[in-house]
Every structure is written in C-alpha cells, then in structure tokens.
Ligand code: SF4
C-alpha cells in the first residue's frame with residue numbers, strides 16, 4: 001500500500017453505481033468529523049464533493065451502488081484493480097438495493113414500458129451487489145449507512161484495527177438502549193431479530209418495527225420470525241413484503257420473501 | 263424502634279423525600295411506551311398507580327386495574343441490572359504525548375441510588391451478581407462503587423405473573439433478606455397501606471424520618487395472607503431436582519435441535535435476564551490516532567463475536583448457543599458460583615420474541631410433555 005501514498009496520507013476514492021447518493025452524502029453530512037477525516041486521508045476522487053479527480057491507484061476505494069449494466073461490470077473490475085482495499089457501502093452495494101425488486105420481474109417488460117427507444121438500453125437482467133463481481137474487503141450495511149459507522153471503518157483501516165461494526169441483531173442494541181420491545185409489548189411486527197445492528201435501534205425507539213435496513217444479521221432465523229409474524233396476524237403477503245425492502249435480494253431475506261409469495 | 267411498621271399510602275411521598283434528603287437518587291417503576299419500566303422517578307405519583315401488566319410467552323400488555331394499587335404488577339421489561347451494571351461504560355482513555363502514553367482511568371461512580379420496588383426475585387438476582395462481581399478473586403470496582411451505596415426498598419409481590427416461577431427457584435415471592443426495607447401493599451375496602459419490614463440500620467433511620475405507625479397482628483397477618491396467596495396462585499414452575507446433572511448429562515439431547523429451529527439467536531433473553539453478566543470490550547481511536555478509549559458493553563452468548571477466537575467462532579450453530587445459555591443458567595452456574603443463575607423472574611419468557619420458555623425447555627429435556635393447557639402458554643414458532 002505504501003507505494004500508493006502521496007504526502008503520507010492514504011489516498012481515498014469514492015465511486016458510485018446504481019444508487020440514490022444517500023450513502024455518499026452521509027460522508028458529507030459528517031461535517032464535524034469531516035475536518036478530521038480530511039486531515040487523516042487524502043480524498044483523491046470524490047465527484048460528489050469536489051472537482052479534483054486524481055488518478056489511481058488509491059489506497060482505499062469506497063463504493064456505493066449496485067451493478068446493473070454490462071458497463072458497470074467492466075468499471076467495477078477496473079476499480080478493484082486500482083484500489084488497495086475496497087469498502088462497499090449501503091444496501092445497494094451490499095445487497096443490490098431497492099432496485100433489486102426488478103430481479104423478480106422480466107427486465108424487458110420494464111424497458112418496453114419506460115423507454116421510447118428500448119434498443120438503446122443495455123442493462124443486466126438483475127441488480128446485484130458489488131461482491132457478486134469482485135472481492136470486497138469490507139461491506140458496510142445500511143439504507144442509508146450510519147455516518148458514524150463509516151467514519152469508524154475509515155478510522156479502523158487507518159489505524160489497522162478491527163472496525164467496531166457488529167453483526168448481531170438489532171435487538172441487542174434495542175435492549176442496550178432500554179427500548180420497550182414493540183413486538184412483545186405492542187404486537188407490532190419487527191424485523192429486528194433477523195436484522196444486523198447498525199442504526200442503534202431507531203425505529204423501535206419511536207414505537208415502530210424495524211424495517212431491516214441493515215440486512216440479515218449473522219445467523220438470521222427468518223422462518224421462525226415469519227412464524228411469529230403470522231401469530232401476530234400478518235398475512236402471507238404482508239410477510240413476503242416485509243422481507244422485500246431495501247435488502248430484498250440479500251439471500252436470507254430473498255428466500256423468506258419467496259417462501260410466502262404464493 | 264419496631265422492626266415492622268405501618269405506612270399509610272398518603273405518607274409514601276415522605277419515603278421519597280426522606281431518601282432524597284439523604285442524597286439518594288430515587289429509581290422505581292413508572293409508565294413509558296405502554297409498559298411499566300424502571301426509571302428515575304422523583305415522587306410517588308410517578309408510580310404506575312392503578313396499572314398492571316399481563317404477560318405470557320412473547321406477550322406483554324399494559325392494563326388498567328380496577329383498583330388503585332401502586333405495585334400491582336409483575337416483572338418490568340428490564341431489571342435493575344441497568345443501574346448497577348450499565349449497558350455501556352468507558353473503562354479508560356489513553357492519550358499520546360509525544361512518544362509516551364498517558365493512561366486516564368475512568369472514575370468510579372459515586373451515585374447513591376435508592377431502588378424502590380425491588381421484587382424478591384430481583385433481590386436474589388442482585389445477590390447472584392454480587393457473587394459474580396464481588397468475589398474474593400475478582401472485584402469489579404465499577405459495580406461495587408454503585409452497589410455499596412445502594413438503598414433497597416423491596417416490594418413483596420401481591421400477585422403472581424403468568425411467566426413468574428420464583429416459588430420453584432426459592433427466590434420469592436417474599437423478600438427474606440438483604441433489603442433495607444420490604445413493603446407489602448395492603449389494599450382493602452377501607453384501607454390502603456404498606457406493612458414495612460425494616461431490614462437494616464439504614465432502613466430504620468430512613469423510616470425514622472417518615473410518619474409510620476405501629477402495626478398490629480391482624481395487619482401483619484393480612485400482608486402475609488396476600489403473599490401466601492401469590493405463592494399458591496403461581497402457575498408456572500420448574501422442576502429443579504438434579505437439574506445441573508440432568509442438563510450436563512444431556513448435552514446431545516435431540517430437543518436442542520428443536521429449540522434451535524425456533525430460536526432467533528437475537529440475544530433478548532440474556533439482555534433482560536437480571537443475572538446475565540457478560541460483556542465485551544471495544545477500543546476506539548480518534549482519526550488522528552492521538553487518543554484511544556476502551557469501552558465495556560453488554561454482550562450475549564447468542565452473538566457470534568462472543569465465541570470468536572483466532573480462526574473464527576466456535577459456537578456457530580444456534581443449537582450450541584441456546585444450549586450455552588440454558589446450561590449456563592441452570593447447570594454450570596451452580597458449579598461456578600454455588601447458586602442457580604436463574605431466579606425465576608420470567609423475563610426471558612415474556613421478552614423472547616418467539617416465546618421460547620425456559621421452563622418448557624427444561625421439561626422437554628426431562629422427557630416430560632410440555633403442558634399446553636391453562637395459562638402455561640402455547641409453544642410458539644414454526
Ligand atoms: S423492538 Fe424489535 S429490535 Fe427491539 S427487541 Fe423487540 S424485536 Fe428486537
């Protein structure tokens with residue numbers, strides 16, 4: 001990695017594929033912390049934030065968005081070659097994003113309806129995470145990601161320590177926070193038990209069930225949770241849709257939503 | 263001074279005032295988010311007057327009572343553990359000064375808590391955690407700094423909750439020792455009062471500041487009768503005879519696979535359990551690499567990180583994780599600390615999102631059919 005550095009600071013590049021920009025904006029949103037970040041790293045390529053676009057190689061590449069076109073595939077392979085460590089951020093980059101809902105349909109039907117000249121459209125039949133095409137060193141989950149987690153990951157990479165990013169359930173954070181469980185106390189379906197921690201259990205703190213923004217936790221028992229949802233009166237369709245959100249194409253959620261589809 | 267007194271309901275605010283005058287921060291039950299939770303409360307009218315809870319596996323509902331009882335409910339969503347052993351705590355920070363490192367230890371807390379409404383099972387849980395955090399070999403200064411200043415006003419249970427089984431665990435419903443005061447609420451047609459048992463000098467000196475009268479035989483008997491009734495109406499039970507051996511001899515029992523199918527490995531049971539004490543430590547650094555901090559944070563044997571060693575986690579299957587929890591609580595805990603790790607509070611049953619019931623799992627391992635009638639609750643899951 002040392003050969004890549006300029007002025008001793010690691011060179012960082014931020015790339016975007018199919019996504020809404022929300023995750024990259026989390027980095028810009030970290031105003032207070034950004035000064036520290038800017039001092040510690042050299043942001044060499046971040047079109048969203050600056051016109052300065054230095055050529056690679058880079059020490060760290062941060063990638064937002066999912067792969068949806070043949071062009072994307074080539075581009076991500078180039079990026080992988082130019083980056084020492086590759087970190088993907090957000091539900092799009094780690095699970096295919098909300099746009100992966102199209103994976104259950106025939107893409108040609110959409111193209112026909114949406115575009116007047118469909119012949120110009122070159123797209124893949126599915127929206128897939130970055131990890132389906134290239135090796136990823138660290139996947140940071142969330143829709144959007146939590147800016148403190150992003151800073152934590154950058155920070156940990158800088159100091160060569162393990163990032164404090166937990167893969168256990170949202171429930172652990174929910175209990176640490178002292179929330180009253182919305183599923184047990186109010187009968188509100190909550191994806192917290194099968195969803196990875198990261199947000200600090202925000203929704204249950206506001207008496208809402210977890211929507212699964214951080215994707216499946218380390219050992220998601222989705223079928224047992226689906227069983228409980230049905231005890232709470234949810235229909236098969238409700239259950240299928242509950243798992244079909246921002247992380248719909250993450251394997252555990254995908255299988256569970258399909259199991260309740262018909 | 264008498265060791266038992268009668269405190270009229272209208273004089274309960276004086277107890278809060280007396281404690282506060284001695285510098286105590288009063289913590290007790292109060293309403294929040296459709297539940298009765300422990301929180302800092304400054305006066306008796308913040309108590310859940312006239313409210314109760316209905317609990318079953320995976321279900322908790324706040325309900326209005328048809329009387330004005332102050333303590334007419336059972337176990338809260340979380341225990342007093344949050345106060346004695348906070349979910350997250352900074353242990354120390356390290357500062358870089360040129361080439362040397364400066365270690366700044368975190369100061370122990372000097373907070374003085376008065377817990378108002380500690381149930382007998384919870385009192386026993388505190389005694390269990392005392393063994394963990396205040397043994398001769400290992401002392402946890404942060405726990406002990408809070409524990410040593412603690413004032414305990416226990417409340418004897420006047421009703422049995424659906425998920426309670428303290429009678430089996432011999433931890434309730436009556437508080438027997440280790441309290442400063444123990445209150446039994448008596449609510450008859452004409453009168454509403456507490457029979458207050460004094461358990462320590464500190465308790466006596468607090469009561470000296472409160473208008474309380476002598477109690478007569480009938481009133482003591484009335485209070486005892488209520489507690490006996492709680493005991494006799496407790497429906498849930500756990501057969502504890504030879505339990506540690508039974509479990510350690512059945513580590514490959516097929517029932518573990520059955521529970522694993524239902525268990526979400528979410529960790530809720532360990533978080534709400536008043537005796538579970540596991541934590542992890544985490545280091546954070548600032549971006550410049552000049553300062554580092556170490557935190558302690560509750561952990562659970564249901565997380566993969568919990569058993570992570572070089573090469574990976576050694577408890578990967580949900581089965582091995584559920585088995586760790588249950589056998590630690592009821593079997594290896596006895597070996598480790600000379601007491602059961604379960605006080606029968608029922609929280610892990612109520613707050614398990616899929617209603618896995620520790621008493622039913624033990625019965626299944628014993629080879630006894632799970633009772634499904636009455637209020638034992640149904641086995642849920644898929
Ligand atoms: S509210 Fe949701 S996240 Fe919180 S403990 Fe309950 S099931 Fe878990």
Ligand code: SF4
Pocket residue numbers: 531534535536537591603604605606607608609610611620
């Ligand atoms: S194991 Fe369950 S019933 Fe026993 S003390 Fe812990 S939470 Fe209470």
Ligand code: SF4
Pocket residue numbers: 532537538539540561562563564586587588590591
């Ligand atoms: S049951 Fe698990 S979390 Fe609880 S004390 Fe034992 S090992 Fe720790």
Ligand code: SF4
Pocket residue numbers: 524525526527528529530531532564613614615616617618
């Ligand atoms: S027993 Fe229940 S609360 Fe405990 S980890 Fe399993 S599903 Fe979660």
